[in-house]
Amino acid sequence: MKKNTLLIGALALLGMNSAFAQDLVIETMKGNENIELVTDAIFDVGYGNIGQTSNQTVICLGEVDFGADGNAYQATGVEFAQGWGDFGVERYVVLHAGNTFEESITFTEMTVDRTFGYHCFETFAWNMKEGEEFERPTGKQKVWLTFREGNGNLRSVIFYKNAIAEEGMQPWINESPEYADKANIIYGDIFRVAVDVDPENPDDPFKDCKYNEETECWGGVVKDFIVKSAEPIDFSEGEFQQLVAYIGHDGERYKEYMEFYIDEVKPENMIARTWTGINLQKWNDFTPVATKLKEVKGSHYLFVKWGDATNLHRIDLLKENLWFENPDCGVVYEDIAPSENAVVFITKGAGDEGGDWSQGDMEWEVIVKGGDGARGEGSNIGYTSNGVVVAYYDIDFKDGDYKRVLINHSCDKNYIGTIEEANFSLYIDLDNINWNSGSTPEDVQNALAGHEPIAVVRAQGTGKWDTKMTTAAALKEVKGEHTIYVVYNLPSSAGANIYGLYLDPDAGTGTGLKPTATIEGLNVYSVNSEIIVNATEPVSVVIYTISGMPVANKVLPAGNTTISNLPEGMYLLKATNQNGAVSISKLMVK
Known part of the structure; x- marks a missing residue:
């Protein structure tokens, strides 16, 4: 059976080619400050690689020194993943060099193919192209990446000092003869069920969890299923540094982790934990996911605890950090409990309005219904969408007693964005707005110009409509009775x-909303059709439409920068400095 990998073809790590130590690897993960996403690309919020690319994508990889004669590198490679389309259809990753993309020359291209999932990365490497279409760059130049006849996710781009003997998809680390000397390979069939199971009970959650000899993996598993090695595992004198689990499933789950314990399943005995909900599309074609291993000495029973339905083929314990370390999921879920003294308001009723204070029920009304016709569904307001406005009448804030607001909500998406992209904004004192004058999200934002929210609460995807979670935000001081919008x-x-x-x-x-002035010396404002950013240090700026669509993403130098040619409307500008401090500004472009 095919066993996929999440690693670059870094056989040099096993000593197979000493020249590989001089190769240049440009990681395209979101921590690389030299990467500039120019057009049609984002950093995958879960995995951190570059995603959502297209045939119009332009990415700046930073500066590369090609040598005075242009012969510093003889080949290039790319860690590429694509979970859609047919196999065997040629797609091309194209590299260009020049001070700007418009001035750049094409110097090589690499043929890539579909993989078994959007997080199932394979390394494709090709020698530098020759011919009239290609021209080798010399000296230090910026490198630009585009796609042709296809696209996909990127985790790194590699420049090889030596030519590639076999072009195309590169060998996997575990295919090297030296690999076995550095690994303790533990196959799935040595584990035994370590939870109570009643096979006669049709409601037993673990009744279908078992090892399948035909597929050579544990399958049919569910959350909290546990297995234990039949014999103690020799961890030697503590030299093992990585644990690699070979997994398979279909889909992407942000909450799913697999945990590994010794001797007993309890927190202090956990030796490794890895995100196994990455985007894969094959149950029985296995992708290794690697994670750091705590120091363990001697012989111990090994336990595996599942976070969801994922097949497990084998586990490798490695004496060196040979594999790319699987990141934690970048999506952080929150479910915050209110205090015992919190007051809760529930939208009871159906239709456009409901509630009766005489019966102890808060009065509410859907002011702007949005594109899907928001309305009450008994205990919640459903069919909501961007631009919906709901009024909660006669809310008593007392003498400024309340310090935060919490919103319990559900959404069938796994992820819907950062707080800048997905939120509930709470306002008061909007009685003078004529809501009948417009009903689009843009109309709503234009009506809100000049009004500041009293709280902005993150809206998050909870995965299912019946999965409710609670987020919270600080509340500005408000006294007396008001209508909350x-x-x-x-x-x-x-x-x-x-x-x-x-x-x-x-x-x-x-x-909730981060402080709006956390970067010293930064001033952001709009003048008619332009946004002006004045900074005393370089800042990375992302501009979003009010519906959460990014329209600009660029690193700005210190000084005064004018951003023009934005359509009329309301925007959010998020600025981040080199220390990670963030400033968020809401701006109107006229």
């Missing part, structure tokens, strides 16, 4: 059902 700022493809809105006197550790 909840404005839904969501991506165009998402809705969210609110079940409960809490006002809490306990400030807690709630999430």
Whole structure:
């Protein structure tokens, strides 16, 4: 059976080619500050690689020194993943060199193919192309990457000092003869079930969890299933550094992790934990995911605990860090509990409005219905979308007692964006707005110009409509009775059902809108059709439409920068400095 890999073809790590130590590897993960996403690309929020590319994608990889004669590198490679389309269809990753993309020359291209998932990376390497279409660059030049006749996700681009003997998809690390000397390979059939199972009970959650000799893996597993090695595993004198699990499943799950323990399943005995919900599309074609291993000496029973339905073929314990370390999922879920003194408001009723204070129920009304016709569904407001506005009437904030707001909600998406891209914005004192004058998200944002929210609460995808989670944000001081207007700022493809809105006197550790002035010396403002950014240091700037669509992504130098040619409307500008400090500005372009 085919066994896929998440690693570059770094056989040099096994001493197979000493020249590989001089190769240049440019990681295209979001931590690389030299990467500039110019057109049609984002950093995958879960995995961190570059994704959502197209045939119009342009990416700057930074500067590369090709040598005075242009012969510093003889081949190039790319870690590429693509989970859609047919196999065997040629796609091309094209590299260009020049001070700007418009001035650049094409110097090589690499043929790539579909893989078994958007996070199932393979390394494709090709010698430098020759011919009239290609021209070798010399000296130090910026490198630009584009796609032709296809696209996919990127994790790194490699420049090889030596020519590649066999072009195309590169060998996997575990195919090297030297690999076995550095690994303790533990196959799945040495494990035994370590939870109580009643095979006669049709409701037993573990009744279908078993090892399949035909597919050579544990399958049919569910959350909290555990197996234990039949015999103790020799960890030797603690020299093992990595644990690699060979897994297979179909789909992507942000919450799924696999955990590894010795002797007993308890927190202090966990020796490794890795995100296994990466985007894969084959149950029985196995992809290695590597993670750091705590120091363990001697012989111990090894336990594996599942976080969801993922097949497990084998586990490798490695004496060297040979594999790319699987990242933690970049999507962080929150489910924050209100304090005992919090007051909750629930939207009871159906249609456009509901509630009756005389019956102890809060009065509410859907002010702007949005594109899907938001309406009450008994205990929540459903069919919501970007631009929906809901009013909660006669809310008593007392004498400024409440410090934060919490919103219990659900959404069938796994992820709908950062707080800048997906949020519930709460306003008061909007009684003078004529909501009948417009109903689009842009109309709503134009009506809100000049008004500041009292809280901005993150909206998150919870995976299912019946999975409710709670997020929170700090609340500005508000006194007396007011109508709360909840404005839904969501991506165009998402809705969210609110079940409960809490006002809490306990400030807690709630999430929410980050401070709007956390970068010293940064001033952001709009003048008619332009946005001006004045900074005392370089900042990375992303501009979003109010619906969460990024329209600009660029690193700006210190000084004054004017951003023009933006269509009329409301925008969010997120600036990040080199220390990770963030500033968020809401701007109107006229």
